[in-house]
Amino acid sequence: MKPDSAQPSPPSRREFLQRLAGGIVVFVILRDLVAAPEASPPGGPSGPARPGVPTDFNAFVRIGEDGRVTGFTGKIEMGQGVVTSLAQMLAEELEVPLDSVEMVMGDTERCPWDLGTFGSMTTRFFGPALRAAAAEAKGVLLELAGKELKVPAGRLIAQAGVVFDREDPTRRISYGTLAKGQRIERHLQVRPSLKDVAEFSTVGRSVLRRDGREKVTGKAHYAGDMRLPGMLYACLLRPPAHGAKLTRLDLAPARNMAGALVVQEPDLVAVLHELPDLAAKALSAVTAAYDLPAPTPDDRTIFDHLLRVAPEGKILAQGGDLKAGREKSARTFANTFLNDYVAHAPIETHAALAQIENGKATVWASTQNPFGARDEIARAIGFPVEKVRVITPFVGGGFGGKTLNTQAVEAAKLAKAVGRPVQVMWSREEEFFHDTFRPAAIVKISSGLDAAGKVIFWDYAVFYAGDRGAAQFYAIPDHRTVVHGSNWQGPPGSHPFATGPWRAPGTHANGFGRETQMDQMAAAAGADSVAFRLAHLDDPRMIRVLRAVAASFGWKPAPSPTRRGVGVACGIDAGTYVATMAEVSVEEATGAVRVHRVHCAQDMGLVINPEGAKMQIEGCITMGLGYALEEQIHFEGGKILDTNFGTYRIPRFSWLPAIETILVENSQTPPQGGGEPAISIMGAVIANAIHDATGVHLLQLPMTPERILAALALRRT
Secondary structure (H helix, E strand, O other), X not given: OOOHHHOOOOOOHHHHHHHOOOOEEEEEEOOOOOOOOOOOOOOOOOOOOOOOOOOOXXXXXXXXXXXXXXXXXXXXXXXXXXXXXXXXXXXXXXOOOHHHEEEEEOEOOOOOOOOOOOOOXXXXXXXXXXXXXXXHHHHHHHHHHHHHHOOOHHHEEEEOOEEEEOOEEEEEEEHHHHHOOOOOOOEOOOOOOOOOHHHOOOOOOOOOOOOHHHHHHOOOOEHHHOOOOOOEEEEEOOOOOOOOEEEEEEOHHHHOOOOOEEEEEXXXXXXXXXXXXXXXXXXXXXXXXXXXXXXXXXXXXXXXXXXXXXXXXXXXXXXXXHHHHHHHOOEEEEEEEEEOOEEOOOOOOOEEEEEEEOOEEEEEEOOOOHHHHHHHHHHHHOOOHHHEEEEOOEOOOOOOOOOOOHHHHHHHHHHHHHOOOXXXXXXXXXXXXXXXXXXXXXXXXXXXXXXXXXXXXEEEEEEOOOOOOOOOOOOOOEEEEEEEOOOOOOOOOOOOOOEOOOOOOXXXXXXXXXXXXXXXXXXXXXXXXXXHHHOOOOOHHHHHHHHHHHHHHOOOOOEOOOOOOEEEEEEEEOOEEEEEEEEEEEXXXXXXXXXXXXXXXXXXXXXXXXXXXXXXXXXXXXXXXXXXXXXXXXXXXOEEOOOOOOOOOOOOHHHOOEEEEEEOOOOOOOOOOOOOHHHHHHHHHHHHHHHHHHOOOOOEEOOOHHHHHHHHHHHHO
């Protein structure tokens, strides 16, 4: 069945407006509305302006003739719930019922250019712009209504999609009536007057996810569900290891199979067929030989290698006098914390369907970065960007892994080569091999306590995880934070395969090191873990969340280890403050860990959809159990040894603890990120709970049974 959104769409501004005839369109220039994003897009900064790509972000709002409202955003929905929360923000400011709002997301011809969906930035950076657009639209409608009703604008009120005279409510006119036959383009020059929190009726109210029913009933369409007449399924030849070079190739057996098409290009070999199983069968008939790269580090030697080739460090933060702090310390601590490589492992593998008709390419792609995908595709097939359209259906998990668009480029190149629509959907094995991994990372910390048990100095160095989450938020007089490698990629040759962002990139390593070190010092000082942290905090927001989670959890102060198996950790990410507590038990004969309950408190500023925010926290906690306890990539040089869930273990339902979420009220602070903060400290809180249960500190993630048994054995010696 041909997707509903497959019809041609115009590339130009004039044609776009013509298609929207019969509605009011509001354009908003965002230059003065939002702060610059806190991170560059994956792969580096966006660079200079490109032809056809606006240098300003733009929010678009359309009021249709029927009174329905459409919001356009280059952001995408991949399970985080923004298709609902953005609609709430738009409905609130425009004064329309929520069920009258539709969001069009991630369509490069219908939506404004966008950097991509990552870094928990959708609500923080696009949300204010959308609200401003809605406020401008409401102002336009009030002006039009005043002319129609012959009433001064100051006497008019907008409510539920209707404008009426406050002195004579019978004099009223609907948004739909005002929009009929109108098309007005507005450019916002100043920040609009937005509603106060006290006036909200839609924002701050828990509503059901509008994509929920489609997803639980199986009606939701993902890129792999798309079908077009004459479509071919493609299977691509893959090397056995990263860095392998093709030396011999025999495609004759595949070419001789009925209905099979073979495409051979310098960087791509594929077999295509109308049936996916026959495409796979034809590919299996291909014989190929490769030169394998020279041996490189494996998962047992990688950390020594990374330290040998580490780039020079850059000071992220410093204060006081480290030398003096060391000299005044009554007790010092030095630890090296390790993080293994981790896969994104989304349930939906990378997929794309490409069609080229009349000199235009349309690609339905599972991507977090539709405009980046459009540009990659245009370069690969030699098309101008205005002749490439990327449409993003629902995305079945991304976690940073779908910011690159290899599968979309493959589908487009093959569609161009064979002149028919082509779908590329990676197998699970391809997903594990070709996706990027969260980089292995190292954190080295030395710190000291004075005679009174206060942390007096803190010397922190992080390698390969980057600076996100590295900065110290505890009040320590003499401190320094040094970052070796500014992002998740590392210098050329450092990693044996491609690495990239993984949900809240960098924070897992940084949070694990910082919070485990703090717990070790608390134990040495004979202090309760919560009281020790409170004694080193001067930020009211962090103090509030820590106290909130302690109250919810029923924390009973005592120096660790108590043998109760309880732990605490704190963090700041994407503008959100988070504190988590966990209770675990450890079977010392096997090293198995059972997480019984997790409580998590977040101050994320104004909460748009409380139920949606809680779902995000629960998802972070669940996913965080994986990198904390089991997830790691085994490899030998460029050969990946984990290519399916038989050996790569993600959290099972049987793992899940009882979860309690606490949203700490702070509605006067603008909305902050909610999709990542809670995952950032899951490794740390589980490590600290394991220490409380066993008396051993784990210094490497994941904390597998084997590593726990080894730590217990050392404790006994």
